[in-house]
Amino acid sequence: MKKQKKQYKPQEAEEKWQKFWEKEKIFKFNEKSKKKIYSVDTPPPTVSGKMHIGHAFSYAQQDFVVRYKRMKGFNVFYPFGTDDNGLATIRLIEKEKKVKAFDLGREKFIELVLKTLKEDLRPKYVADWKKLGMSCDWDIFYTTIDEHCQRISQRSFIELYKKGREYRKRSPFFWCPECQTAIAQVEMEDKTQKSDFVYMKFDTTLGKKIVIATTRPELMAACVGIFVHPKDKRYKDFVGKEAILPFYNKKIKIKTSVDADPDFGSGAVYHCTFGDMDDVEWLAREGVKPIEIVNKDGTLNEKAGFLKGLKIKEARKKIISELKKAGKIEKIEKIEHVVKVHERCGADIEILMTEQWFIQYLNLKKQMLVWGKTLGWFPRYMRVRYENWVKGLKWDWCISRQRYYGIPIPVWYCKNCGEVILPSEEDLPVDPLKDKPKKACKCGSKDFEGEKDVLDTWATSSLTPRLAVELMPKALWKSLFPMDLRPQAHDIITFWLFNTVVKSQLHYKKNPWKDVMISGFVLDPEGKKMSKSKGNVIAPQDVFERYGADALRYWAASSKLGEDLPYKEKDLITGKKFVTKILNASRFVFMNLKSGEKPARPKKLHETDRLFLSQLNQIIKNATENFEKYEFSKVKNEVDNFFWKDFCDNYLEIVKNRVYSDNEEEKKSALFTLYASLLTILKIFSPITPFITEEIYQRYFRKLEKDKSIHISNWPEQVKINERKGDKEKYKLLIEILGKVRQGKARKQRSVKSPIVLYLDKKTQEKLKDLLSDLKAVTNAEEIKEDKFKVEFV
RNA sequence: GGGCCUGUGGUCUAGUGGUUUAUGACGUCGCCUUUACACGGCGGAGGUCGGAGGUUCGAUCCCUCCCAGGCCCACCA
Numbered sequence: 001m002k003k004q005k006k007q008y009k010p011q012e013a014e015e016k017w018q019k020f021w022e023k024e025k026i027f028k029f030n031e032k033s034k035k036k037i038y039s040v041d042t043p044p045p046t047v048s049g050k051m052h053i054g055h056a057f058s059y060a061q062q063d064f065v066v067r068y069k070r071m072k073g074f075n076v077f078y079p080f081g082t083d084d085n086g087l088a089t090i091r092l093i094e095k096e097k098k099v100k101a102f103d104l105g106r107e108k109f110i111e112l113v114l115k116t117l118k119e120d121l122r123p124k125y126v127a128d129w130k131k132l133g134m135s136c137d138w139d140i141f142y143t144t145i146d147e148h149c150q151r152i153s154q155r156s157f158i159e160l161y162k163k164g165r166e167y168r169k170r171s172p173f174f175w176c177p178e179c180q181t182a183i184a185q186v187e188m189e190d191k192t193q194k195s196d197f198v199y200m201k202f203d204t205t206l207g208k209k210i211v212i213a214t215t216r217p218e219l220m221a222a223c224v225g226i227f228v229h230p231k232d233k234r235y236k237d238f239v240g241k242e243a244i245l246p247f248y249n250k251k252i253k254i255k256t257s258v259d260a261d262p263d264f265g266s267g268a269v270y271h272c273t274f275g276d277m278d279d280v281e282w283l284a285r286e287g288v289k290p291i292e293i294v295n296k297d298g299t300l301n302e303k304a305g306f307l308k309g310l311k312i313k314e315a316r317k318k319i320i321s322e323l324k325k326a327g328k329i330e331k332i333e334k335i336e337h338v339v340k341v342h343e344r345c346g347a348d349i350e351i352l353m354t355e356q357w358f359i360q361y362l363n364l365k366k367q368m369l370v371w372g373k374t375l376g377w378f379p380r381y382m383r384v385r386y387e388n389w390v391k392g393l394k395w396d397w398c399i400s401r402q403r404y405y406g407i408p409i410p411v412w413y414c415k416n417c418g419e420v421i422l423p424s425e426e427d428l429p430v431d432p433l434k435d436k437p438k439k440a441c442k443c444g445s446k447d448f449e450g451e452k453d454v455l456d457t458w459a460t461s462s463l464t465p466r467l468a469v470e471l472m473p474k475a476l477w478k479s480l481f482p483m484d485l486r487p488q489a490h491d492i493i494t495f496w497l498f499n500t501v502v503k504s505q506l507h508y509k510k511n512p513w514k515d516v517m518i519s520g521f522v523l524d525p526e527g528k529k530m531s532k533s534k535g536n537v538i539a540p541q542d543v544f545e546r547y548g549a550d551a552l553r554y555w556a557a558s559s560k561l562g563e564d565l566p567y568k569e570k571d572l573i574t575g576k577k578f579v580t581k582i583l584n585a586s587r588f589v590f591m592n593l594k595s596g597e598k599p600a601r602p603k604k605l606h607e608t609d610r611l612f613l614s615q616l617n618q619i620i621k622n623a624t625e626n627f628e629k630y631e632f633s634k635v636k637n638e639v640d641n642f643f644w645k646d647f648c649d650n651y652l653e654i655v656k657n658r659v660y661s662d663n664e665e666e667k668k669s670a671l672f673t674l675y676a677s678l679l680t681i682l683k684i685f686s687p688i689t690p691f692i693t694e695e696i697y698q699r700y701f702r703k704l705e706k707d708k709s710i711h712i713s714n715w716p717e718q719v720k721i722n723e724r725k726g727d728k729e730k731y732k733l734l735i736e737i738l739g740k741v742r743q744g745k746a747r748k749q750r751s752v753k754s755p756i757v758l759y760l761d762k763k764t765q766e767k768l769k770d771l772l773s774d775l776k777a778v779t780n781a782e783e784i785k786e787d788k789f790k791v792e793f794v
Numbered sequence: 795g796g797g798c799c800u801g802u803g804g805u806c807u808a809g810u811g812g813u814u815u816a817u818g819a820c821g822u823c824g825c826c827u828u829u830a831c832a833c834g835g836c837g838g839a840g841g842u843c844g845g846a847g848g849u850u851c852g853a854u855c856c857c858u859c860c861c862a863g864g865c866c867c868a869c870c871a
Contacts (some may be wrong), residue, residue, distance in 0.1 A: 190869090197871090214871060227871090261870060269871045278871065338869070384798055385866060392796095392867060490799090490865065520865090525805095527863060558807075562799080564864055568806060569809090569821050573833085580833050588830030636810060641818065652830075660829090739836095746825060746837035753828050780828095 007582055010548025010576070018130055022544045026709045027070070027135045031075045031476060038074035039067055039483040040466045041513055043496070044081030044144060046088045047121050051128035053530070053567060054489065056540035060518035062487030062557040063134050064632040065517065070135070073713040077480055079140035079468040082125065084117050085149075085406050086457030087179065087344050092121070102180075104406040106433075113405050128541065135711065142467050144460050145407070149467050150429035152204070153460040154410040157399075158422050159670040160359060160506060166399075168420075170355045172273070172280045172290065173398055174340070177298025177312075178347035181402040182356050184456060189343045192336055199266055199330040200323060202226075202243040210235070210243055210254065211330050213265025215337065217323065218315035219272035221248055221304045225282070227257035228268045230345050235268060246328050247319075257282070266330075274351035277394075292353050296650075298403075312350070357400040357409060357453070361502060365390055371501050373703060376515035378630045379562040382490060385685060389494040397502075399459040406454030411436050415444035424488045462499035465512040467481050483513040486616040490518045490562065517630045520564040538567050550689040551575030557636040557688045578640070579692045582685070585648055586696045589674045592659045598704040599671040605768035606658070606666055609673040611731040612723050615642070616677050618720040618728075623684045624715070632688065639684045647677060651736055657777030679705075679717035680716040733764070734771050737789075741779045744791035757783050759790035 021027060040062070045055055070076045090101055093113045101109045122143065130138070142149055142730045160166050174183050198217045212226065227244050228235035235254070242251040259278060260269050273284050273290035283290055293304045300307045300315050306322075307315040323329045340349040367672040368390045377383040400409060408431050412421040420503075421437045423430045432450030440446045460467075465466070469480040482504070488497060497516060504512035523529060524536040543552050554575035559565035593599060605613070619642050626634040655670040679701060690711060697710035707713035737760070743750055758781040760768075765786060768775065777782055782794060 055805065216871080259870085264870050271871090275868090276871070337871095379799090388797055388867060494866070520799095523864070529864070531813095560808090564800080566806070568820085571806070574819060577833055581831065584831035584834090586830080591830070634808090637818075641808095644818090648830085649835080653828090653835090656829095662854090742836055743838095749825050751826050751828070752836055753826085 006581065008692075010098065010550060010691065011545065013695050014131070014133070014544075014549050017691050017694045018133065021135070021709065021711070022130075022138065024708060026139050026712055026739070027076070027078065029137045029472075030075050030138060031472065033075045035073060035075040037067075037077055037479050037484075039480045039485070040079075041468065041483045041486040041500075042078060042080055043130075043143070043488050044461065044464060045125070046086065047082050047084040047117060047125050048088055049121070049125070051125065051132070051540055053130075053538045053540045053543070054522045055712050056132055056543070056552055057522045057556045057559075057565070058487070058489045059129065059132060059134060060553045061134075061519045061561065061632060062485075062517065063690075064553075064687045065485070065487070065627065065630055066558060067135050067690065067711060068627045068715070069381060070521070070711065071683065071687070071713065073714065075474075076135075076137075077140070077468075077483075078136045079471065080126070080129065080134070080136040080138060080141070081142040081144065081464065081467060082122055083144045083457065083461050084122070085145040085460060087181075087403070088403075088457075088545050089113065089117070090147075090403065090405050091344060093117075096121075099548055101404050109404050115147070117143070119660060125450060131544050131549055132540070133553065135690070140471050142471060144457070144467070145484055147429055148471065149440045149460060149463075150407050152463055152466055152470060153407045153455060154423075154428045154430065154627040155425055156463055156466075156503065156507065157410055157455065157459070158425070158428075161420075161422065163506070165360055165506060167360060168357050168400075170353055172351050172353055173356055173395075174284070175296065175352040175354060175576055176342040176345065176347055177294075177296065178345045179342060179403075180296055182354060182398055183342055183349070183398060184398055184458070187338045187343055188349055188437040190338045191341045191346070194334060194336055195339075196320065197265065197333040197335045198320060198323070199221040199332065201328050202245065202332050202430065204238060204243045204254070205243050205251070206238055206241045208238075210238055210268055211266040211267050212243075212270045212277070214270060214631045214757055215335070216272060216275040216316070217319045218300070218304070218307060218310075218312060219293065220245055220270075220319065221273050221300075221307070221700075222274075223250075223252055223270045224270060224273060224291060225271040225286060226254045226270060227260040227282075228254065229258065229260045229262045230256040232260070232267050233260040234262075238268075242450060245322065245325060255286075260780070273353075277349070280351060290353060296354070298347075298350065300513035300788045305604055312348070321342040354402075356398050359397040359399055359459075359502075359506075362396050363508075364502075365393065367497075367505070368502070370390050371505055371511055375511055375513070378517045379461060382493060382516075382518045382562060383636060385490065386498060387492045389498060394604075397459075397499075399456045400453040401456050402452070402768065403454050406457065407460055408432055409451045409453050409455055411451040412448040413451070414443060414445050415449055416440040417441060417443040418739045421445065421448060430520045431510050458495055458499050461496060462503045462730075464500065465504065472790065481508075481512070482510055485515050485517060485521065486513040487517045490520065493518065504660045515630075518562050520559060520562050523564050523566045525566055525568055530567075544573060547576045548579065548691070550579055550691045554578055554636070554689055556631050560633045561630055575689075581648065582643065582682070582692060583696060585643075585652065586678060586682075586700055588652065588708075589678050593675065596703070599668065599675045601672050602665060602668040604665075604669070605673070605721065606774075608651075608654055608734070609669045610773045611727055611734070611771075612646070613673060613721050614682055614723050614727045615646060615731060617721070617723070619684070620680060620716050620718050627687075635684065639681060643681050643685075647681060650738065651677070654738075654774050654778045657774065676719055680719075683710065683713065683716045686710050730767065730771075734768060734775060736776060737764070737775065740789065741791055742782075748793065751781055752794065755780050755782055755794050757781060757785055757792040757794055759787040759792065761788055762786055764789075 066078050162595055176183050199211050199213045204210050238254045239256055241254050293300050299311050302308050337769045362603050372386045410423050410430050412432050419441050465483050469477050500512050530537050551572045557570045622638055658666045658670040682693045684732045694710050
């Protein structure tokens with residue numbers, strides 16, 4: 001009767017090993033070690049409820065590389081942080097706790113957020129990363145809202161201010177009326193929207209009417225000019241005259257501008273402050289003063305006259321109907337156009353004049369390109385995205401946000417003379433609304449006003465290398481920074497990567513890391529983007545539950561670095577099968593190693609074993625080279641193929657006869673080779689599937705190998721054998737003949753085990769003379785006779 | 795509209811500095827209860843390597859254009 005085998009349950013085993021690693025501090029960064037440091041700028045995920053499949057995918061990929069480096073002997077610095085100081089966190093808490101920040105008030109809201117994060121959200125969130133098998137040192141942990149990070153972030157602000165890089169200015173900037181805060185270029189997204197394209201008829205001092213086409217009629221009160229194209233004959237006579245705004249009875253000069261497209265709308269455009277980006281550009285060019293009619297909450301003010309108090313969209317409706325009544329509308333076209341919305345809340349963005357803090361960097365574009373060139377990009381082509389972004393920059397970096405929750409901008413203003421007062425570094429972090437400057441202002445006044453605004457979340461997350469490094473004793477900072485690697489996905493090259501480079505250069509005049517490794521995206525099974533609204537989102541938590549983290553990682557390793565990968569259920573099944581297969585292969589090897597001793601190397605390796613080991617050496621070489629280039633998918637592909645085809649299907653079958661035989665020398669050679677190659681295969685797989693490889697290592701190898709965990713064992717070195725020219729061809733010939741015999745048997749519908757007489761020509765027999773005994777055994781040939789290749793059944 | 799990437803048997807994927815049987819997986823079909831594994835083994839069928847041109851003796855691979863998908867960016871009032 002067959003023995004009942006204990007089935008491997010990935011969920012249980014993975015939890016067990018994860019706890020083991022944590023308890024035994026396997027991934028602890030050693031502050032005292034003299035070994036070379038490998039430091040990683042782990043992306044701190046935004047606390048947003050749950051880890052999603054895209055996270056699992058890209059964090060798995062970075063973990064492959066980090067685990068490899070650790071086995072290569074580096075003292076790995078692999079911290080973990082969570083990003084929880086931004087709008088995303090605010091929205092999450094508002095949703096979870098069913099509150100509104102503005103209703104609750106500043107202090108109470110901050111208290112609620114911090115408490116909820118600490119006690120509930122963060123631990124649950126981080127647990128997913130542990131389940132994934134991230135090999136971080138969890139003791140090196142930061143959250144972007146904690147005191148440590150506040151201190152560094154505020155210090156960065158102060159330093160850049162002192163360097164003359166920061167300024168506060170009232171200027172047109174993107175504003176979200178819903179969130180009531182300034183937002184950055186990068187926080188906006190496009191939305192296609194249906195709008196009314198209104199053709200308005202204005203009287204002019206020429207006596208004739210001029211038609212203006214706009215989607216923003218409600219901004220009429222803010223109109224400061226009208227443009228027509230200089231070559232547009234229709235309007236030749238209008239240029240220099242004035243148009244009269246209906247309802248407001250204001251006269252507006254008609255001017256020429258090449259930006260007025262004669263083929264679009266009526267060919268005449270009115271310049272409002274501010275309907276869109278063009279309006280901002282024109283303002284500077286024309287040297288006119290803006291008319292501010294939009295309030296921060298998205299309503300119109302008294303300058304809008306009869307539209308006062310209405311929200312923008314209501315005002316639009318109202319003015320259209322009034323224009324209709326007054327007979328001032330020529331026509332209304334329904335158009336679809338793209339508007340800017342806030343990515344967090346979806347509200348239409350307005351451009352308002354507000355007081356904001358900026359980091360001046362538009363004048364650094366050239367340098368930025370150089371910085372990008374000196375980074376190691378993997379894959380290489382990702383650099384282009386950075387460059388395109390730099391070339392397209394139009395604004396300085398607005399770093400202030402009008403929120404309750406976040407890191408305060410550490411500034412007071414003197415009420416008497418307006419002077420900007422900064423705290424000194426040892427007093428950081430400060431809350432300028434609670435704390436007071438320690439000295440009087442230069443002017444003698446002690447009357448200050450604290451800055452109410454907080455820093456943009458990117459102003460802090462762009463400091464992650466420092467946030468992590470400065471958790472260590474100061475003596476180590478130099479060897480930890482610049483860091484070796486920044487891993488991340490390609491969607492945030494323009495935010496996080498770019499901003500981090502900028503900050504590091506402004507502060508330290510060097511890049512924050514040596515290399516960046518850019519992961520792709522997970523797509524749905526049809527190759528489309530996953531989104532909650534489409535309902536095609538895969539939860540990694542379910543995947544862990546059903547297939548295990550190893551299977552998920554195995555799948556994540558099958559995609560080339562930087563490439564997007566569709567999620568396919570079947571690929572997870574393949575991963576699970578792999579786990580079973582390698583467990584069984586290991587069982588076979590150790591079933592035959594009863595002595596409990598590490599098999600010694602025989603005086604002379606059997607020729608089959610020598611050839612097999614030479615194949616193995618090639619795999620080691622390639623795997624190492626590919627890992628150095630962050631090409632984990634090539635590693636996985638090759639070693640997977642080698643394991644499945646060469647090791648299991650062929651080598652194991654070939655040496656079975658010797659493993660079972662009494663010929664001690666030949667047996668010894670086989671066992672030595674089995675042990676060495678299995679351990680090597682395990683080690684190469686261990687960065688990719690850390691749990692099953694640890695399970696096997698602990699189950700079988702631990703008592704024979706010195707290392708406490710496979711993950712801190714040495715990366716495999718090539719086995720010393722006498723490699724000869726033609727080894728590869730010889731091995732291939734052996735496998736080819738084996739294949740042909742199997743084919744011959746299958747065609748005759750015989751069992752693989754069925755006995756045969758094998759015919760090989762003289763030349764082949766000579767070439768393979770020291771392999772013939774193994775070949776005879778594996779094909780179950782009673783005899784090998786000399787003739788053209790033939791399989792004869794007996 | 796611009797940039798970058800991708801497009802390989804039904805599905806996903808490897809690959810090539812250009813030329814012989816284009817890789818593997820899943821699926822499918824046939825066979826095999828072979829003592830590591832039936833969550834297995836062996837074998838078979840299945841591809842004009844997105845489309846059209848071009849360079850070449852010869853292109854899946856190089857060039858041009860087009861089409862489709864992904865990501866990023868810009869955007870017409």
